[in-house]
Amino acid sequence: GDDGDEEDKDEGGATTEAAAFELSDQAAKAVGSRIDAVKTEIGPGGRRHQPIIVVASLIDKAPNLGGLARTCEIFAAECLVVHDLAIKKDAIFKAVSVSASEWMPLVEVKPPAIARFLRAKRAEGFTVVGLEQAARSQELGKVELPEKVILVLGKEKEGIPVELIQELDIVVEIPQLGVIRSLNVHVSGAMLVWEYTRQRLARHVHSAE
Structure with missing residues (x-):
């Protein structure tokens, strides 16, 4: 009934939101890893x-x-x-x-x-x-x-x-x-x-x- 439909909508919204967070997290990690690589290359840890x-x-x-x-x-x-x-x-x-x-x-x-x-x-x-x-x-x-x-x-x-x-x-x-x-x-x-x-x-x- 109505309750079931509402529940499905919530689950769908939650799934979409979770996917967005996951994508955002992946992007942040990718940027973070690039920054770490650059810091290693040009910073004290890289001896340069x-x-x-x-x-x-x-x-x-x-x-x-x-x-x-x-x-x-x-x-x-x-x-x-x-x-x-x-x-x-x-x-x-x-x-x-x-x-x-x-x-x-x-x-x-x-x-x-x-x-x-x-x-x-x-x-x-x-x-x-x-x-x-x-x-x-x-x-x-x-x-x-x-x-x-x-x-x-x-x-x-x-x-x-x-x-x-x-x-x-x-x-x-x-x-x-x-x-x-x-x-x-x-x-x-x-x-x-x-x-x-x-x-x-x-x-x-x-x-x-």
Whole structure:
């Protein structure tokens, strides 16, 4: 009777819904497996570095350099550029970096040599990206970052000097909603390294489909 028909309808609806969930679950697993494969290929587990170099030679505070070393290791950056390799012996740097400098390359480039270093890397195919609030800045999240990036971070409080701003191919700033409008340089650098990684993962996953 009516009860039986209603029951059949419910079962049919439940079956359709279950099939949809199963299909959705399969799609999610497929995407997840592709992401895992890409992460293995380009991440620390794959023993390969991403083609992003972080230039922190203008930064002199050990906690910021330690935090950047930790970030660069986590996201498999090619290397972290510092003003003095002696920073690796600094107790605060070692505490904040949590041994990151033992697993990823640190390169010494003194501030006067930064421009020359950037030009040499540009000749190798890197795009020079600076994190700074400037007239030609583009908002992070709205700019497509190239495959090979060399990221320049400015001095604490002072930012990137004018002579180096001229060396930048792309200038990026982080949109801010608060009153202070001053992010710690390590936090800013970490956000850009993650955005680069996110975009690169998305490109690799898309190309694998």
